Amino acid sequence: MNSSNPRLIEMHLQHGESLVARSEGGSSAECEPHPHLPHLYTVDASKLTPGKPFRYVVRRADGSEKTERFFAHSLEQGGPVDVxxxxxxxxxxxxxxxxxxxxxxxxxxxxxxxxSEELVSTLRAVVNPLITDVWDADRAAYRDKINLEKVLLHVPYLLQALAEKLGPLLGRILGSEVFLEYEQVMVVRAGSSYATRRHRDVDGGKAGFSEASRRHKGSVHLWIPLVDIDATRACMYVEPFDAPEQTLDMTMRAGDALFLHNYVWHGSRANSSGVDRLSWLLNFAPAPSHDESNPSADLNLPLLRGGVPTELGPDVCSRLVREKPTYLNLFDAFFTYDPSRLRMVHPDNRRRE
Incomplete structure (x- = not known):
């Protein structure tokens, strides 16, 4: 194998299956099992057509094939190899x-x-300057918790890789059609007494105002901390369906993922630590949201169509960012901060206080 051109892919194959990388130009290369790590395969990219996209294909024991990785990235461009x-x-x-x-x-x-740790560091590097810009310049009226909406859509191929890596699980839970309703980075300030009240996401979690109730009742929430979470760092807690009398503190490492049911009761503790709690929240649904009173609130971005990951490259995400305004949401304040205008505005028809 040409060691200067190896690519790695994690794949869980069944007995008798093999993995092939195939270029759009027709050339292909067998993927070899990694000598030391399970479920990891290497492919010699020098055997593929230069400058052409390629896809990973699973060859079954009976000789039939299925495209397992639907994202086609060019060798010259590199694509989302690191992601x-x-x-x-x-x-x-x-x-x-x-x-x-x-x-x-x-x-x-x-x-x-x-x-991975490397990807978590990359995402934190995107978010941290925005936090500094808002809090250090005293531009946010609400100083304990802020939500940065749509800022990670700028990370090239992040959603594409997420759709393809987690697509099989999302499809298993939600079905063959999966839409991203919204995504945001949530920041709870270090040393803050702020704690998210006990709530169910289907109810919106806000007394007297149920924003989430306008969304799909079958939504699934994916929460990924970007810092380690212990009992002192705004730790999430959950009351399980099968043991509602219990309260489980979800201590997690940065990069772990917590999938939350729309009807499960949960909340978070205060952040008494000396580190801001950063986390990435994504909301998935089996159908688009239709909130006529708030048409720009949700992304309604298709991730899976017919069980197949959609095209979510930089062009798609950049267009989405342009079409859907990016706001710094102050959570329980019921209004949104527009950094470009340096004042509080109400662009999405939320209730005014």
Missing amino acids: WEGIRAIDNTFYATELKEHFERRGFATVRRVL
Whole structure:
């Protein structure tokens, strides 16, 4: 193998299956098992057509094939190679089924190390300057918790890699059609007494004003901390479906993933630590939202269509950012801060206080 051109892919193959990388130009290369790491394969990219996209294909024991990785990235452009390897693939049918059963029985499911340390650092590097800009310049009226909406859409191929790596699990839970309703980075200030009240996401979590109730009742929430979470760092807690008398503190490592059912009761503790709690929240649904009173609130971005990941490259995400305004949401204040205008505005028809 040409060691200067290896690519790595994580794939859970069944007995008798093999993995092939195939260029759009027709050339292909067999993927070899990694000599030391399970479920990891290497491909000699020098055997593929230069400058042409390629896809990963699973060759079954009976000789039939299926395209397992639908994202086609060019060797010359590099594509999402780093991001690709920075997100764990949940594409084992048995494991995905187990996670779905746990999710439906308990109201939540956790997957460890979905994002690599390197990718978490990359995402923090995007977010930290924005936090500094808002809080250090005293531009936010609400100083304990802020939500940065749509800022990670600028990270090239992040959503594409996420759709493909987690697509099999999302499809197992939600079905063959999956839409991203919204995504945001949530920041709870270090040393803050702020604590998210106990709530269910289907109710919106806000007394007297249920924003989420306008969204799809079957939504699934994916929460990924970008810093380690212990009992002192705005730790999330969950009251399981099968043991509602219990309260489980969800201590997690940066890059772990917590899938939350729309009807499970949960909240978070105060952040008494000396570190801002950063987390990435994504909301998925089996159908687009239709909130006529608030048409720009949700992304309604298709991630899976017919079980197949959609095209979510930089062009798609950049267009979405242009079409859907980016706001710094002050959470329980019921209004939104527009950094470009340096004042409080109400562009999405939320209730005014």
